[in-house]
Amino acid sequence: MDTSLIAALILLFGILLSIAIGMPIAVGIGLSTLGAATVLLGAESAVLTTSQRMFTGINSFPLLAIPLFVLAGALMNSGGIASRLIDAAQVLVGRLPSSLAATNVVANGLFGAVSGAAVAAAAAVGTVTQPRMVQEGYNRPYAAAVNVASAPAGMLIPPSNTFIVYSLVSSTSIAALFMAGVGPGLVWVLACIAVVMGMHRKYGAPRSDVHPTVGQALITIWRAVPSLLMIVIVVGGILAGYFTPTESAAIAVVYCLVLGFAYRMLRVNALPAVLLDASRTTAIVMLLVGVSSALSWVMSFARIPRLVSEALLSLTSNPQAILIIMMLILLLVGTFMDPTPAILIFTPIFLPIVQDFGIHPVHFGTIIVYNLCVGVITPPVGNVLFVGAKVAGLRIEPVIAKLGWFLLALVIGLLIVVFVPWLSMWLPTTLGLV
Secondary structure, three states: HHHHHHHHHHHHHHHHHHHHHHOHHHHHHHHHHHHHHHHHHHHHHHHHHHHHHHHHHOOOOOHHHHHHHHHHHHHHHHOOOOHHHHHHHHHHOOOOOHHHHHHHHHHHHHHHHOOOOHHHHHHHHHHHHHHHHHHOOHHHHHHHHHHHHHHHHHHHHOOOHHHHHHHHHHOOOOOHHHHHHHHHHHHHHHHHHHHHHHOOOOOOOOOOOOOOOOOHHHHHHHHHHHHHHHHHHHHHHHHOOOOOHHHHHHHHHHHHHHHHHHOOOOHHHHHHHHHHHHHHHHHHHHHHHHHHHHHHHHHHHHHHHHHHOOOOOOOOOOOOHHHHHHHHHHHHHHHOOOHHHHHHHHHHHHHHHHHOOOHHHHHHHOOOOOHHHHOOOOOOOOOOHHHEEEEEEOOOOHHHHHHHHHHHHHHHHHHHHOOOHHHHHHHHHHOOOO
């Protein structure tokens, strides 16, 4: 049997077996990569090459943005930013049916736009909104489902750690990807609001009786301006060319630190716990990046992307059909694999195929990230689903039962993002980034 085929089978079944037995995904990818490399290169060369590729994969200046944005998100969680964003969101959508549920959706979009992290948004926003929603008569599992479904908007709306990972593996401009995520991110938010408004009769979700005066509304929004200003500083600074994404992440950390102390919600004695939490998350992400970089090299050496491309093209030469096949694969993969390794594994396989059909790498970046955002709210490995259920004090089963309409709306949104490239490309094109 051809060594490339043997290597491909080792990778496929090795990763699937590691997931099935509950092994950490980074360890499963690393061992599978080492096994495949041994078949291709021999044991001694495999160990040396795999180690080198892991180091090379994380020895990247742009990747420094990830731990810094993770730390900024952790500081936001502890710094009182979430409550101000939630108050501002309630002013914006307070007169809609199911206003508090709509507030949850918009607040997750705002918090995600500041932090770029879906899990952080689900925890921070959910902690504040879930008790309020239950107190106002919302069905508890439905309230949790609203929070879970809307939290991943932050993975699309800039700044986004997920786009930084995609930029690394696709050699695409981070600034262009950040701007491309705005349209799909708004599609995600609008899909969730559409479901919330459509379900308000079934769950007896009330319209808010609290209607602030114009003066009160302006004061509430003004209190949230310093938090929202971080988006302008971080993204605006990148677009204007004042600093790189990595430098912008460092500025975000300093800004969140100052803001947390200014709001008097962040204490010096709380900083060690915040740093430890951010370090744990960073260590996991960087290990995933390292082993996935080695995996990408092994796949390239074994010509696996070309084999997959030939297999797909043998099924059909219709670009739309191939895109749908890819989306189905990514939706399936997203249910049991975190976005970071999924992007690092599947981008080198799928990107050359879609480029042959004239699809821009920036557009494909929004497609693959949107797909994997759906995965983080579906079992068995949906980390946002587990965090949202934990915040609401529920098991995941009742929350899953209320997610059906959200998932349908989000998949419809995915089709719109896939087949209407203007949504992703208009802003980076207008700004001259592509």
